[in-house]
Amino acid sequence: MDPIYEKVSKCLDSVRKVTDFVPKVAIVLGSGLGDYADDIRQVAEIDYHDIEGFPVSTVPGHSGKFIFGYVGEVPVVCMKGRVHYYEGYAMSDVVLPTRLMHAMGAKILFLTNASGGINAGFSAGTLMMLTDHISTFVPNPLIGPNLEELGPRFPDMSHVYDEDLQDILRTAAKENGIDLKEGVYIQFTGPSFESPAEIRMAKTLGADAVGMSTVVEAIVANHCGMKICGVSCVCNMAAGISPTPLSHDEVQQAANEAAPKFKKLLTESVKKF
Numbered sequence: 001m002d003p004i005y006e007k008v009s010k011c012l013d014s015v016r017k018v019t020d021f022v023p024k025v026a027i028v029l030g031s032g033l034g035d036y037a038d039d040i041r042q043v044a045e046i047d048y049h050d051i052e053g054f055p056v057s058t059v060p061g062h063s064g065k066f067i068f069g070y071v072g073e074v075p076v077v078c079m080k081g082r083v084h085y086y087e088g089y090a091m092s093d094v095v096l097p098t099r100l101m102h103a104m105g106a107k108i109l110f111l112t113n114a115s116g117g118i119n120a121g122f123s124a125g126t127l128m129m130l131t132d133h134i135s136t137f138v139p140n141p142l143i144g145p146n147l148e149e150l151g152p153r154f155p156d157m158s159h160v161y162d163e164d165l166q167d168i169l170r171t172a173a174k175e176n177g178i179d180l181k182e183g184v185y186i187q188f189t190g191p192s193f194e195s196p197a198e199i200r201m202a203k204t205l206g207a208d209a210v211g212m213s214t215v216v217e218a219i220v221a222n223h224c225g226m227k228i229c230g231v232s233c234v235c236n237m238a239a240g241i242s243p244t245p246l247s248h249d250e251v252q253q254a255a256n257e258a259a260p261k262f263k264k265l266l267t268e269s270v271k272k273f
Contacts, residue, residue, distance in 0.1 A: 023077035026101035030113035042069040072271035111230035116238035130230035151223035165229035183208025187215035196240025
């Protein structure tokens with residue numbers, strides 16, 4: 001057995017010792033959204049430390065638990081905290097949680113994150129639905145032997161973000177008076193924020209928002225056949241656009257302030273899945 005697939009299997013065994021819950025939707029909570037898990041009708045939780053070989057986040061604002069329960073009547077598994085490539089983990093470990101949630105039974109992946117705004121029409125607190133992404137500047141998580149048990153060697157990336165799910169997000173936003181922008185997200189490795197020249201480059205490439213997560217998770221979810229949607233909370237304008245130096249504290253504060261409308265959008269969308 002491939003060592004990466006074997007690791008996913010061992011993690012699944014650890015989970016199944018605690019719960020046999022089968023989710024329909026997997027939710028990854030970005031910075032500022034961690035307490036969304038409190039709104040879920042919870043039936044079980046597992047600390048990441050209790051899962052054999054599972055990566056644990058070292059970033060402020062990211063605790064480390066899987067929460068199992070219901071949003072409305074929809075069974076979900078929620079990642080309260082994610083890991084990032086810049087923390088020093090192998091890329092296979094960064095995307096292991098996504099593969100694990102698929103192995104648990106999840107068919108839909110709802111990705112969230114905090115980002116820097118590139119689009120001049122955005123401001124701190126803007127919510128942006130992902131319509132596409134740029135992955136050029138991070139290692140592709142599918143490099144290496146293909147995991148045939150999960151998906152094809154050369155997966156198509158034409159429609160990573162499911163169009164039906166996008167329509168559901170648009171409807172939920174409209175029904176709840178939430179201004180939901182749309183755009184392209186670009187992932188850099190971090191942990192340093194981007195330089196003004198890098199932001200000008202990203203803008204030229206067509207990116208509307210920039211961050212240090214999400215794209216690699218979308219790639220592996222697409223590889224294994226999950227339907228994917230994503231919403232980014234623009235927590236600051238990016239370097240060269242923002243007049244002030246960037247800081248993680250600023251990101252965390254803006255994410256916290258935007259959290260109520262973000263949570264509402266998340267809940268009302270998932271109920272329609």
